[in-house]
Amino acid sequence: MTLVNALAGLLGDRCTASADAMASYLEDERGLYRGEAACLVFPESTDEVAAVVRLCVEHGASLVPQGGNTGYCGGATPSSATQVLLNLSRLNRIRAIDPVGMTVTAEAGVILANLHDAVEAEDLFFPLSMGSEGSCQLGGNLATNAGGLAVLKYGMAGELVLGLEVVLPDGSVLNTLKPLRKDNTGYHLRQLFLGAEGTLGVITAAVLKLFPRPTEFQTAWLSVSGVAAACQLLPLARRASGDCVTSFEYISGQSLALLAQHVEGLRPPLAGEHHVLLELSGALPPGGLRPQLEQLLEQALEAGWAEDAVIAESLDQRRALWALRENIPEAEKRAGRSIKHDVSVPIADIPAYCEQAPRRLAALEPLRLSIYGHIGDGNLHYNVLAPEASDPAAFKTDKGEAISRVVHDLAAEMGGSFSAEHGIGQLKTAELARYGDPAALALMRALKLAIDPEGRMNPGKLLD
Ligand code: MLT
Ligand code: ZN
Numbered sequence: 285m286t287l288v289n290a291l292a293g294l295l296g297d298r299c300t301a302s303a304d305a306m307a308s309y310l311e312d313e314r315g316l317y318r319g320e321a322a323c324l325v326f327p328e329s330t331d332e333v334a335a336v337v338r339l340c341v342e343h344g345a346s347l348v349p350q351g352g353n354t355g356y357c358g359g360a361t362p363s364s365a366t367q368v369l370l371n372l373s374r375l376n377r378i379r380a381i382d383p384v385g386m387t388v389t390a391e392a393g394v395i396l397a398n399l400h401d402a403v404e405a406e407d408l409f410f411p412l413s414m415g416s417e418g419s420c421q422l423g424g425n426l427a428t429n430a431g432g433l434a435v436l437k438y439g440m441a442g443e444l445v446l447g448l449e450v451v452l453p454d455g456s457v458l459n460t461l462k463p464l465r466k467d468n469t470g471y472h473l474r475q476l477f478l479g480a481e482g483t484l485g486v487i488t489a490a491v492l493k494l495f496p497r498p499t500e501f502q503t504a505w506l507s508v509s510g511v512a513a514a515c516q517l518l519p520l521a522r523r524a525s526g527d528c529v530t531s532f533e534y535i536s537g538q539s540l541a542l543l544a545q546h547v548e549g550l551r552p553p554l555a556g557e558h559h560v561l562l563e564l565s566g567a568l569p570p571g572g573l574r575p576q577l578e579q580l581l582e583q584a585l586e587a588g589w590a591e592d593a594v595i596a597e598s599l600d601q602r603r604a605l606w607a608l609r610e611n612i613p614e615a616e617k618r619a620g621r622s623i624k625h626d627v628s629v630p631i632a633d634i635p636a637y638c639e640q641a642p643r644r645l646a647a648l649e650p651l652r653l654s655i656y657g658h659i660g661d662g663n664l665h666y667n668v669l670a671p672e673a674s675d676p677a678a679f680k681t682d683k684g685e686a687i688s689r690v691v692h693d694l695a696a697e698m699g700g701s702f703s704a705e706h707g708i709g710q711l712k713t714a715e716l717a718r719y720g721d722p723a724a725l726a727l728m729r730a731l732k733l734a735i736d737p738e739g740r741m742n743p744g745k746l747l748d
Contacts (some may be wrong), residue, residue, distance in 0.1 A: 287343040288323045291368065294335055298326040298374065309369060312361045313354050314621075316711065321348070321369040322434045328374045329392075329451060330457060330488040337486070337740075338455035340368055341724045346740045349482040351392065351424025354416040356624065357709025359481045359745050367743075372423050375488060378402050386494040387463040392423025392487050406459065408494040409567075411438035411530075423487045429479035431705025436660040437530045437565075438495070440705070442478035444466040450477050452679075453484070465489045476731065478491060481707055482742040491612025496567035503563045503575040503596040505605050506557030506584065511659075512635035513589035514560050518660055520589075521562060524580035528573060531563040539612045539654045542669075546618035547611045553594045560590075560659070561609050576645035612656050620676035622654055622667035623684050625691045629700035631662040637698060641666060644690045646685050650674075663704040666691050687717040692719065713748040 291299040300306065301323040322345065327333045340347050350360040362369045376393035383406050390399055396417040397555060412425060414432035423502040424430070429442040438444065447461040457473050460474050477487055508514045514534055521529045534671045539558035552559065562689040564573045577595060584590035598603040629637050638655070643652065650671040657665040669686050669736050670679030692702040692715060702715050717725070725747075732739075 287345050288587070290343070291323060291325055291336060292340050294339065295325055295327065295332065298328070300324050303403070306369070309350065309353065309371060310361065312358045314358075315633070317358040317361040317363075319363050320365040321362040321367050321691070322365055322371045324371060326371050326374045330375070330451065333370065333372075333375065333451045333488050334455050334457055335487055336368065337451050337453065338428065341453075341455055342391060344738075345484075346743050348742050349423070349427065349486045351421035351427070352395065352416065352419045353419040353424075355424060355428055355709060356626075357703075357708045357711040359707060359709030359742070360424065361710070363710070363744055370486065372421060373484075375423075377420075379489065381406050381494075382463055385463050385465075386496075387491050388494055389461060389463070389489060389491045390422055391489045392421060392426075394422045396420050396422060396425060403494055404497055407497050407618065408730060410444070410492060410494055412441050412444060415613065420507060426490055427480065427482050427489050428707040429663065431658065431663065433533070434530050435658060435660070435663075435705075436667050437528075438531055438570055442475070444493045445474060445478060446493060447486055448474040448477055449486040450487050453738065454742045457488075458485065461489060461491050462517060464619060476735070479707070479733055481746050484744050485739060486741070498565040499567050499570065500573050501563060501565045501602060502573045503602045503605055504577060504581060504593055505553050505596075506560045506562060506581070506590045506593040507554040507606075508558045508560050508584075508590050509588060510558050510635070511638040514558065514659055515631060515634055516587070516640040517560060517562075517584050517589050518631065520583060521564075521580050523578045524583065525564045525573060526566075528564045528566045528568075528576075529562065529660065530565045532658070533561040533563065533609050534656060534664070535559040535561060535609055535612070536653070536655040538652065539615070539656045540608070542615040542619050542654055543608065546615040550608055550611055552590050552608055552655075553605070556591060561605060564676035587628070609656070616667060616669065619669055619682075620655065621682060623687055624706075625666040625668075625688065625702075626657075626663070626665040626692060626704050626706040627666055627695040627700055627702060628661065628704035629695055629698040631659070632698070633698045634659060634662060634664065637664070637694060637700075641691060641694055642708040644694060644716045645687065648676060648686055648690070649680075651677055651687070658705075661704070662700070688715075708746045709747055713744075715744065716746070717748055
């Protein structure tokens with residue numbers, strides 16, 4: 285019996301080899317990769333995932349786990365007509381919410397926004413948050429250790445995990461699904477799978493940390509005198525608010541110009557070349573954070589770090605400010621797509637980074653910059669676009685490699701990272717090989733060989 289027949293025997297019409305049915309699953313979010321697969325399967329339980337893996341073992345096939353397919357590095361796109369594409373969207377139950385210990389146990393296919401809604405109904409809060417939350421899935425968030433908009437206060441996806449259930453490459457199930465804050469019993473095996481991008485096993489469920497639902501959000505938009513001023517503002521804001529800064533985003537005037545050009549109806553509230561979107565939040569008595577916000581804005585204005593500031597006075601205004609930030613990637617897409625970067629450096633070095641990078645890129649002009657991102661995490665999306673009225677594809681072919689080399693080399697020289705939150709996938713395997721610490725790379729290869737000796741799990745991703 286062929287593998288596809290065996291899988292169809294197991295899953296019925298939740299296994300398909302039809303080219304039409306598979307088409308949208310074979311292309312990545314950014315349209316960088318168009319892959320191939322033997323078939324696409326939709327298991328509905330951990331047992332079914334394990335059975336799929338065991339059939340792959342029997343038939344010597346490899347498999348590619350896929351969640352909401354929203355990643356930026358092609359990590360969930362299969363690359364060969366012999367691979368099984370294992371989509372987790374039907375494994376989407378919330379198994380338990382514990383309002384006392386403040387944890388949730390949820391399956392990999394739960395859409396992030398649905399997880400938010402489910403726990404908020406219990407007056408609880410799951411803080412992982414990002415533009416794609418209406419379609420990205422928990423399993424993908426964890427497998428890629430996603431970042432997003434609230435890392436400053438709550439950490440990356442992996443830091444929110446207490447336990448994991450993982451189907452291993454031999455079809456056995458690793459179960460560390462304990463809602464324990466403290467369990468100091470040897471290697472923290474769950475860490476192996478957070479950020480492994482499905483190369484060591486398939487995450488099927490997780491126990492996650494929850495928090496009291498914030499009762500107050502205070503959101504402000506500031507035009508600041510420069511990147512250095514933005515960085516000085518951060519510790520001030522953290523101190524003045526009792527460490528309640530949840531988001532601290534930088535947005536350049538260039539990114540706002542793209543937004544004005546390509547997305548209708550979005551106008552920044554203030555003029556200027558450098559902007560910060562600052563959000564304080566907490567589970568506090570009502571009105572608790574407003575005086576702190578006003579005070580810190582006054583201090584920032586007095587110090588000359590901020591030139592002007594507005595505070596969101598309603599939920600609609602808060603949403604409007606966030607829409608400016610969250611639509612920048614869409615504006616870049618409509619402008620013909622950018623050469624995307626996702627660098628991090630120590631926060632104190634961001635001003636030096638932003639000063640030196642354009643000087644080094646000058647040799648590659650003409651080009652347009654669009655710089656924005658999670659400056660409070662030391663993470664910038666230092667994106668580069670073709671000059672207006674030129675062909676973005678030709679620009680990318682001619683200069684993409686040289687541009688990325690400048691952007692990534694500078695981050696590396698400053699002790700930073702070429703991939704702060706988007707992961708490696710198939711897009712950045714060569715960068716990992718180039719910039720990765722040799723001992724770390726050797727250890728990663730040794731772990732891969734020990735756990736997945738036959739290279740069954742997501743081949744060609746992460747490690748080349
Ligand atoms: C964001 O922060 O908006 C994304 O991580 C980056 C992007 O879409 O460019
Ligand atoms: Zn980002």
